[in-house]
Amino acid sequence: MFDLLVDQGNGDQSLRSLLPFVRLQSFTPDSPSIGRTTLDLANRNGLVQRQRRVKYKERKIKAVFLLSARSPEHFYLYRDALAKLFVQDVPYYITHTFTPGVRWKVVCDDVFDREKNREKNYREIELEFIALDGLSESKYTSETALNVAGEHFFPGMNIPDQNDIPYRFKDVADFKVYNASDVTIYPTEHDYTVEMYLAGTNITVANRTTGESLTIKTTLNSTQKVEIRRQYVFVNDSAGVKTSGRFPSMAPGYNSFYVQNASAIDIRFKTRFYYK
Known part of the structure; x- marks a missing residue:
């Protein structure tokens, strides 16, 4: 109608x-x-x-x-x-x-x-x-299954044929994240947050596709929740963590991420998608 x-x-x-x-x-x-x-x-x-x-x-x-x-x-x-x-x-x-x-x-x-x-x-x-x-934005985020079967995403929104696009990565240090947007998305200005549970010292999260990386200059254990919100890094909801670089943006399509210096990894990407 x-x-x-x-x-x-x-x-x-x-x-x-x-x-x-x-x-x-x-x-x-x-x-x-x-x-x-x-x-x-x-x-x-x-x-x-x-x-x-x-x-x-x-x-x-x-x-x-x-x-x-x-x-x-x-x-x-x-x-x-x-x-x-x-x-x-x-x-x-x-x-x-x-x-x-x-x-x-x-x-x-x-x-x-x-x-x-x-x-x-x-x-x-x-x-x-x-x-x-x-820009227009998707009504649903990456926490909703990214396929056209559920009637949350539709043709024209850059949805791949693959039925199960992951946005959570556990116990893997090298992975690809799919951005269905027409444009690059940035944590600083878009509805794009990342939740992580990591163990290690001076852990780096990097995106080969954009050439950006963030290093968290402290020691973390896997029970601490690290969250990227806007340009800030929160550990157990507290800001002021020492870092270098910035959390990577995501270019349209697949983005090649990797994590260094972490013995435990659990990362969840939460984002809307944006369209010209």
């Missing part, structure tokens, strides 16, 4: 159930927009990109809704209800039912035309959402 799902903190609710007098007519996100940092060097042709990492800018989503009323009085009530639903103080999530596996974090701040067309009690109203992150 062609509809919009709205999550303002209480889970997905269909537009048809929230506003039965409104129908979604179209849902059109702008194409991705990138901001690059470049240099213009006198002895080089063109421009030089300064960093491998790029910024995805916020983007517009144009949506058209058909509002139908039985009387002029109802039209004005319904018009106001549409504005009250979408114009909110804080961001919320919307999902188009034709792409049910991903959601957009949005606001709806710009003025939109709500004038009645003379004697008509129906009208198409175009709204413009701003997708703040510039």
